[in-house]
Amino acid sequence: KNEVEQSPQNLTAQEGEFITINCSYSVGISALHWLQQHPGGGIVSLFMLSSGKKKHGRLIATINIQEKHSSLHITASHPRDSAVYICAVGGSNYKLTFGKGTLLTVNP
């Protein structure tokens, strides 16, 4: 069993829809990261959070430490949001453990 589980694996949405991607983890963490990987491969760090909620533009990330669960929300989705979204958890040794990613496709 992976230490970091993401759902869904694939998600197709219409432009404008509200999107939620979930992440559950089974290990103790110092922080949880949401990453975005575009088709070319480059990775952008979207959020790093250890409690509560963070918002950046149309993106919102929440984490519940007690339940070991995090969600990434995208409001008013756009085709340019199409990418793989990866949840990763970091421990005290700085190493990240990655989920398998969620492939999001937003159709116009």
Place this chain on the structure above:
Amino acid sequence: GAVVSQHPSRVICKSGTSVKIECRSLDFQATTMFWYRQFPKQSLMLMATSNEGSKATYEQGVEKDKFLINHASLTLSTLTVTSAHPEDSSFYICSATHRQTLNYGYTFGSGTRLTVV
């Protein structure tokens, strides 16, 4: 914001040759650099961790003599794939940490797609 420049973005090499991949932190000091490999439709897999001025720590199953990592300065780390073989074809990406009080941000390079023919 923090930027890590990774080069080359794509490289094709002949079997048996060596390939060097560079990651440079442009506006911060990368105290620790992580090197990952990613096969199609799979998660990133950590290959090794390097701290500036120290020898890299390799993950189990990663050959340290095949994947040479150098982190001689706080702004530059290199990964050299020696005697490359077709099974080494993959996407390689680095990630650097920069300390911000008690929080550690990670900045990723843009990745290198290696094809060994």
